[in-house]
Amino acid sequence: MYKIYRGMLLSLILVTALASPAPAALFRAAYLYTLSDFNGAIPYNWVNLAVDRRGEETYVADPAGRSVRVFNDSGMEVYRFGDNGDFRNITAVAVADSGEIFVLSRSNASYAVTRCDYRGEPKARLAMKGLPPEYATDFVPDTICWHGDHLYLVDRNTMKVALTDREGSFDSGYELGTILGFSKKQISESGMVGFSVDNEGDLLFTVPVFFSAYLVTPGHQVRSFGMRGSTPGKFNIVSGIASDERGNIYVADTLRCVVMIFDRDFSFQAEFGFRGLEPGNLIAPMELVVNHDRVYVAQSRARGVSVYRVFQTQPSATSTKGG
């Protein structure tokens, strides 16, 4: 791999894949900034993220502050809510197309979802209705997201996903472990880490102990990719996963400290970040979200949420497959 790094803000990283044959330089990633307030970069660790594409805003579920903080497209905090104790132990946040905000809170083996208006004012505590037995017990969501008309409640440990409407009425669900053919033992020993929903309503998720990323369609068709290894495009300990409007898939690798880019055919295109302490580097990336050409990456070591701009300079040509 050959890379030019010019340091600091708006540094430009020219990325090419180390593969044979080497693809053209299709992607460029530029580190922009770290989510900040007026005191500087906020030293988050492994926080949950959500984006409001309409408002070009980014949301962070801040468990330390027990609040949700909102950032504009320049990465500056513009608003926060929940710090009055409305939500207690905040775990995750999701933003609906309508602008409504959903906040997931957890305490031991119980959970609560609060629907808020666009200002973060709590409007209703969702009373989960119509949950089938397999979602009524042994189902404690630890992350949420919104797609279409549904709230996705995700228990990454049991690999179950429940879809509800904005009121909490159950619509459908995915038992991803069963869909993948995992035994109960395999589910309990593995679980998934990254989770998101793409524009087509496909579920994207990672299972690091199997060194794999998966795409499950609403019709329960399964596709997967990933190969164990430490060279570009391969998986060590994969975590966050998300897609952009073109169908490119971004996968964070917590151990290799990179974000990998795959096209819609799962062909590896490029990666960026890399372990290091420069502003554009990454330390143990975990969750990520994509908003247009911006990629937001939550890290460890109190390095906060780094924001990159990714340029796709020409249509993707198939290169190396699946990591």
Next chain:
Amino acid sequence: MKAAKSLTAAAVLTLLASGSAFAYHDGGVAYCDGCHTMHNSSGNKAMGTGSNATQLKGVTYLLQGSDQSSTCLNCHATTSAKAGSYHIMTTDAAAGGTVPSNYTPGGDFAWVKETFNYNSHGTPTTSLGERHGHNVVAADFGITPDSTLSTAPGGNYPAANLACSSCHDPHGKYRIVDASGTVQRPVVAGTGYNGANDVAVSLPINGSGSYGAAPTTTEAVGVYRLLGGPGYLPDSVAGVAGIQPFAALPPYAVAPAAYNRSEASTDTRVAYGTGMSEWCANCHTNIHNSTANYDGGTSLIHPASSDSTLGANILANYNAYVSSGNFGGTVAGAYTSMVPFEEGTNNRANLALHAVNDGSQKGGADSSSNVMCLSCHRAHASGWDSMTRWTNKTEFLTVAGAYPGTDSTNTSAQSYGLGRTMNEVQATFYQRPATVYATYQRSLCNKCHAKD
């Protein structure tokens, strides 16, 4: 590179047949680039070229993490507030969002980042996070060296050098080679530390030894939890003052396959066999021994060793004790994982019979049983000072039938939580309902000593 897979469920079954969550270590050394990187420099900067170029360094020991423990925690830490099998740290808890919720027998390292403030009889008091466990230095996860205890209590191991690899051999060299539990470590001649168990030739490891699997005539199994054995001295600390090669064998113990779980309904019983205290003494050499005051010794320290069998009175207490004021229990139901003991055997087959999480093995102690370090302490961390399993700083563990906490509606109970919330206190008891104890339960020292 692997082509994208379009799979039916049946095809996925085939795919999964080649792997499992335990495949990462499998009782021995994992694949190299799971922890190390061979070709990447720090920040992925290009290596210098030309005769005068400076070659940029990678991370020390070519680790993928910033240090040894960070490398481990990249996989073994989680944001998820729910117990999962291989996770031993809840990162969100450290941020104050949730209580530590991994319930491995060793405990959740998140407790070492949880500091509690409370009033003790009018005096502002702090229970520092660093008092709650082994402060394995992990820069990527904000775990720093213990600022108070610069060396291991009872020993000389420097706090600044404490890492996961201080106890666990990441290369998994130690192996059990026969039914009697013989541990060997093969080393190339001239490269070992002259440990008594070093041999030039040994059986290959074919799987974990933590869950009761037996070796065969041709394949060994790993030792319990990849713990280091005689001669173990990581290269990273070779030559560091105060650090000596391990002298003791890894302990004999067997865990149930599912061990990271709430114990609200049934205990997670690790069947500890023998050797745990001796192994802890690799670093904590002088903190406990078998020459205790109760049998004529003069050290005035609590016994903890394979020689420290419980004795008739303690044995009777353990098996009869139910809770404060209730000594009506029987040996058949006496066991509690809050106060475990060693069975005094290295018979792995027998230990495996007892290593369950379904409540089917509640048998108490017998004349072979002995007290060990883990009878009172958790190996990784707990919610209490000195990483004890319960607090010894209050008279009561429960107040009026409930766990105490700062948020208790019973104002007289609030101080007994020592700055913790009720949820946090219950988490230290691995989610047991308070009703398993007396309405005013006193210290679990009484499981053995029955003074209440």
